[in-house]
Amino acid sequence: MSKERPTIADVATRAGVSKGAVSFALNGRPGLAQTTVDRILAAADELGWRPSNRARSLSVSKAFALGLVITRDPGVLSSDPFFPAFIGGVESVLAPRGQALVLQVVAPGEGEEAGYRRLAQDGRVDGVFLSDLRHNDPRIDLLTSLGLPAVTLNRPEVPSPFPAVCLDDRPGTIAVVQHLVELGHRRIAHVAGPQDFVHATARTEAFVSALAEAGLQPAAIETSDFTAIGGIESTKRLLALPDRPTAIVYANDRMAIAGMGAAQQAGLRIPDDLSVAGFDDSELAEFVHPGLTTVRADPHAFGEAAARTLNQLIDGDGSAVPDVELPPARLIIRRSTANLEDS
Amino acid sequence: MSKERPTIADVATRAGVSKGAVSFALNGRPGLAQTTVDRILAAADELGWRPSNRARSLSVSKAFALGLVITRDPGVLSSDPFFPAFIGGVESVLAPRGQALVLQVVAPGEGEEAGYRRLAQDGRVDGVFLSDLRHNDPRIDLLTSLGLPAVTLNRPEVPSPFPAVCLDDRPGTIAVVQHLVELGHRRIAHVAGPQDFVHATARTEAFVSALAEAGLQPAAIETSDFTAIGGIESTKRLLALPDRPTAIVYANDRMAIAGMGAAQQAGLRIPDDLSVAGFDDSELAEFVHPGLTTVRADPHAFGEAAARTLNQLIDGDGSAVPDVELPPARLIIRRSTANLEDS
DNA sequence: TTGTACGCGTTATCAC
DNA sequence: GTGATAACGCGTACAA
Numbered sequence: 104m105s106k107e108r109p110t111i112a113d114v115a116t117r118a119g120v121s122k123g124a125v126s127f128a129l130n131g132r133p134g135l136a137q138t139t140v141d142r143i144l145a146a147a148d149e150l151g152w153r154p155s156n157r158a159r160s161l162s163v164s165k166a167f168a169l170g171l172v173i174t175r176d177p178g179v180l181s182s183d184p185f186f187p188a189f190i191g192g193v194e195s196v197l198a199p200r201g202q203a204l205v206l207q208v209v210a211p212g213e214g215e216e217a218g219y220r221r222l223a224q225d226g227r228v229d230g231v232f233l234s235d236l237r238h239n240d241p242r243i244d245l246l247t248s249l250g251l252p253a254v255t256l257n258r259p260e261v262p263s264p265f266p267a268v269c270l271d272d273r274p275g276t277i278a279v280v281q282h283l284v285e286l287g288h289r290r291i292a293h294v295a296g297p298q299d300f301v302h303a304t305a306r307t308e309a310f311v312s313a314l315a316e317a318g319l320q321p322a323a324i325e326t327s328d329f330t331a332i333g334g335i336e337s338t339k340r341l342l343a344l345p346d347r348p349t350a351i352v353y354a355n356d357r358m359a360i361a362g363m364g365a366a367q368q369a370g371l372r373i374p375d376d377l378s379v380a381g382f383d384d385s386e387l388a389e390f391v392h393p394g395l396t397t398v399r400a401d402p403h404a405f406g407e408a409a410a411r412t413l414n415q416l417i418d419g420d421g422s423a424v425p426d427v428e429l430p431p432a433r434l435i436i437r438r439s440t441a442n443l444e445d446s
Numbered sequence: 447m448s449k450e451r452p453t454i455a456d457v458a459t460r461a462g463v464s465k466g467a468v469s470f471a472l473n474g475r476p477g478l479a480q481t482t483v484d485r486i487l488a489a490a491d492e493l494g495w496r497p498s499n500r501a502r503s504l505s506v507s508k509a510f511a512l513g514l515v516i517t518r519d520p521g522v523l524s525s526d527p528f529f530p531a532f533i534g535g536v537e538s539v540l541a542p543r544g545q546a547l548v549l550q551v552v553a554p555g556e557g558e559e560a561g562y563r564r565l566a567q568d569g570r571v572d573g574v575f576l577s578d579l580r581h582n583d584p585r586i587d588l589l590t591s592l593g594l595p596a597v598t599l600n601r602p603e604v605p606s607p608f609p610a611v612c613l614d615d616r617p618g619t620i621a622v623v624q625h626l627v628e629l630g631h632r633r634i635a636h637v638a639g640p641q642d643f644v645h646a647t648a649r650t651e652a653f654v655s656a657l658a659e660a661g662l663q664p665a666a667i668e669t670s671d672f673t674a675i676g677g678i679e680s681t682k683r684l685l686a687l688p689d690r691p692t693a694i695v696y697a698n699d700r701m702a703i704a705g706m707g708a709a710q711q712a713g714l715r716i717p718d719d720l721s722v723a724g725f726d727d728s729e730l731a732e733f734v735h736p737g738l739t740t741v742r743a744d745p746h747a748f749g750e751a752a753a754r755t756l757n758q759l760i761d762g763d764g765s766a767v768p769d770v771e772l773p774p775a776r777l778i779i780r781r782s783t784a785n786l787e788d789s
Numbered sequence: 790t791t792g793t794a795c796g797c798g799t800t801a802t803c804a805c
Numbered sequence: 806g807t808g809a810t811a812a813c814g815c816g817t818a819c820a821a
Contacts, residue, residue: 111798121809126799136807156568157507158797161500161814168548168570187526191551198550198557203570205511206549207541208534214541225499227511227546331733357730364735387700390674391734392707454816464791469817478790501815504796 109150118146129154156201160226168203169193169413170228172218174235176210184356184385185402192406193232196414216245223249230413232256233265236301254413256405257302258426266416266424268409272302272382273309275398275432276352279380280313282396282434283350287443288378290322292348294337294358296329303329306354306382322348327358334358335365342369342377349377349443356381356388356397363391363439374441384435394437404429452493461489472497503569511546512536512756513571515561517578519553527699527728528745535749536575539757559588566592573756575599576608579644597756599748600645601769609759609767611752615645615725616652618741618775619695622723623656625739625777626693630786631721633665635691637680637701639672646672649697649725665691670701677701678708685712685720692720692786699724699731699740706734706782717784727778737780747772 115122120143127135128143135143146152160166171193173186190204197204205227207218219242222228230252233242236259243263246253258267283291293310296303307324314321323344325337334353338361341348353359359381363373371377373393381388384399408427416424458465463486470478471486478486489495503509514536516529533547540547548570552561562585565571573595576585579602586606589596601610626634636653639646650667657664666687668680677696681704684691696702702724706716714720716736724731727742751770759767 110796122798123800123810124808127808130799134807139807153567155504155797156570157500157504157509158814159799161498161504161796161816162798162800164500164814166500183530187529187551190549194551198552198561198564201564201568203548203565203568204550205546206533207547208530208537218541221541221544222546224496225544225546227499331729335733360730361733364733364737367735386674387703387730390678390704390707392710394707453814465816466792466818467790470790473817482790498815501796502817504798504814505816505818507796 108155109152111152111154114143114147114150114152117150118143164226166227166229167201168205168228169197169410170205170207170222170231171234172207172209172215172222172231174209174211174215174218184383188402189234189406189409192403192408193410194406195403196407196410200414202414216241219245219249219251223251229417230254232409232413233259237299238301238304240301252413252416254409254416256409257305259301266412266426268405268412268427268429270400270405270429271431272306272398272400273431275382275400275434276306276309277313277316278434279352279382279396279398280310280317282436283352283378283380283440284314284317284319286350286378286440288350289319289443290346290348291319291350291352292323292325292341292344293321294325294327294334294341294351294353294362296327296354298326303354310352322346327354329355329358331357331361334361338362338365339369342366342371350379350440351377352380354382356383356385356395359395359397359439360387360391363395374439378440378443380440382432388435389437393439396437396440397435398432399435400432401429451498452495454495454497457486457490457493457495460493461486507569509570509572510544511548511571512540512753513548513550513565513574514577515550515552515558515565515574517552517554517558517561527726531745532577532749532752535746535751536753537749538746539750539753543757545757559584562588562592562594566594572760573597575752575756576602580642581644581647583644595756595759597752597759599752600648602644609755609769611748611755611770611772613743613748613772614774615649615741615743616774618725618743618777619649619652620656620659621777622695622725622739622741623653623660625779626695626721626723626783627657627660627662629693629721629783631693632662632786633689633691634662634693634695635666635668635684635687636664637668637670637677637684637694637696637705639670639697641669646697653695665689670697672698672701674700674704677704681705681708682712685709685714693722693783694720695723697725699726699728699738702738702740702782703730703734706738717782721783721786723783725775731778732780736782739780739783740778741775742778743775744772 115125128140209218233253233255253265255267257269295307327333327337363379381395381397384397388395388397454465458468471483550561576596576598596608598610600612638650670676670680706722724738724740727740731738731740
């Protein structure tokens with residue numbers, strides 16, 4: 104057992120051909136007789152040879168890896184249900200292709216741009232996923248100037264040269280509002296995410312327009328930050344309103360669950376005194392008390408689609424890669440929402 | 447603006463020296479006159495040259511990256527508070543050194559071994575983190591045979607050639623039990639994690655021995671799976687016991703929060719009818735109703751220490767790298783635990 | 790300090 | 806149509 108890893112030269116010698124021939128055989132390129140190909144592949148197999156990633160990387164100027172930069176403080180990221188499942192979806196596409204996923208977690212602010220720069224300049228990745236899109240997102244220009252291919256998760260409102268993989272949050276939000284309206288609620292409030300995020304404002308706008316559709320106005324809109332503590336503070340303010348809302352639609356489950364706790368702490372019973380709905384269908388949503396009505400997307404499928412699209416872009420000739428539209432999130436009704444009359 | 451990226455040869459030409467000299471200057475190695483070094487560095491700076499990772503990788507046979515394989519189904523991983531913070535800690539060490547983190551999420555079973563194999567054979571990483579240690583963990587032998595450096599998060603009970611970075615779960619668990627005992631509880635049950643995990647059994651053993659210290663026996667021990675649904679099922683079984691426990695110690699927050707919901711659903715009031723404690727101090731723990739008594743570790747510091755240790759191992763001469771012991775997790779008392787007499 | 794071989798595939802150019 | 810040869814990508818390291 105030689106400890107040394109075999110190289111393409113070893114395979115070539117063993118098969119009695121040149122290095123180039125081995126390369127051609129492995130990559131299934133024409134110009135070799137079938138018998139030769141078989142002989143080469145057999146030799147490679149016997150030697151247990153696999154091409155060196157590093158040599159290939161240098162030679163073809165590709166990293167065979169994709170990058171994901173998550174821009175959040177670790178505190179906020181913690182218990183976020185989206186990324187683990189998203190990454191799982193990404194992996195399911197990358198693994199069979201021998202690609203790797205390079206992950207960066209950076210705090211909002213300075214670290215972000217540097218993160219993308221590093222990924223690009225070090226040639227670590229062949230492309231990146233752009234998540235948590237913001238208004239006037241500077242990363243679009245940044246990546247364009249870096250020449251790094253990307254896909255955006257949902258569509259930015261600035262002109263973007265990158266394909267977008269979209270999962271529309273709005274139908275789910277609209278369904279929540281309709282559901283509450285049907286239950287008889289008229290004073291419905293919203294606890295939104297940070298309005299610099301495109302998906303946060305999308306949910307807010309969907310909330311407002313769905314209410315308008317029913318001839319209603321928002322009871323109140325609180326801009327929060329997707330965290331539990333933020334959800335609590337917003338909830339307290341809403342509950343202190345002279346005309347207290349009878350239902351609150353939160354932009355994510357974390358705020359909803361925390362808000363529910365705050366309301367209960369304040370002596371309110373859910374859903375009798377207050378209906379509550381979340382967004383994400385995180386694992387705990389089903390199991391808190393009462394079970395949280397929420398909206399469920401499919402982050403795993405999102406990851407798969409995004410990875411496939413990014414690879415299309417990277418592998419493709421320069422032709423445009425079409426956007427991908429995923430099935431929208433849908434309403435999951437549980438016990439935290441109920442008829443207004445029941446109270 | 448030439449679009450081409452400068453190479454070491456460009457720098458050498460500009461500084462009027464050879465490639466080798468540039469390499470020496472950049473790596474701060476002796477044997478060059480200071481004036482020459484300055485001239486070379488200036489030239490590199492003017493050209494904006496940075497050494498190519500890929501060429502360096504091929505040349506020195508290093509990846510300049512570390513790997514983390516997370517072996518969980520995405521469903522379980524979701525809302526796990528440990529990894530995001532841990533990864534944040536890892537990044538804080540890697541980023542300044544220009545290293546990258548390669549992440550793999552694989553489902554338990556077949557995918558795992560292949561994941562490590564791929565990382566090793568593709569030369570993607572220079573070392574890996576071994577988390578979620580199991581009894582007779584096959585990965586120790588696997589990595590040894592692959593020749594891939596590693597650090598283990600906590601100490602495996604099989605002989606391991608790798609340094610261990612440890613954060614002892616037991617003091618926290620013991621403190622929980624003592625806290626409950628002081629509150630007057632005598633029938634205390636435990637909902638454990640899967641017993642193939644070392645940290646799950648460690649918590650279970652700490653639970654048992656802390657009770658024994660107080661002259662008590664476990665009211666019951668349920669082996670569960672760290673998931674919300676698992677926590678609920680175990681809780682239901684515990685509550686159906688003829689001699690219902692007055693307190694339940696869960697091996698993580700997720701099961702605790704879900705279990706709390708189940709108990710409330712069953713008409714029990716917490717903490718009046720049942721005290722509940724978790725483990726992790728996840729974000730929601732503070733904000734569910736009632737706030738969850740739990741145990742808090744510092745996964746960010748864990749990540750930092752693990753990354754530093756792994757790098758020591760990789761960079762070091764063959765000498766042994768010492769294990770690292772982190773400050774133990776500590777008890778966080780909230781409203782979910784109360785005096786038995788209050789009920 | 791310099792020159793050059795080396796790490797390891799890929800690919801363009803040539804020859805049979 | 807088959808296959809060999811050699812240059813290339815870009816630092817690193819050793820002999821000179």
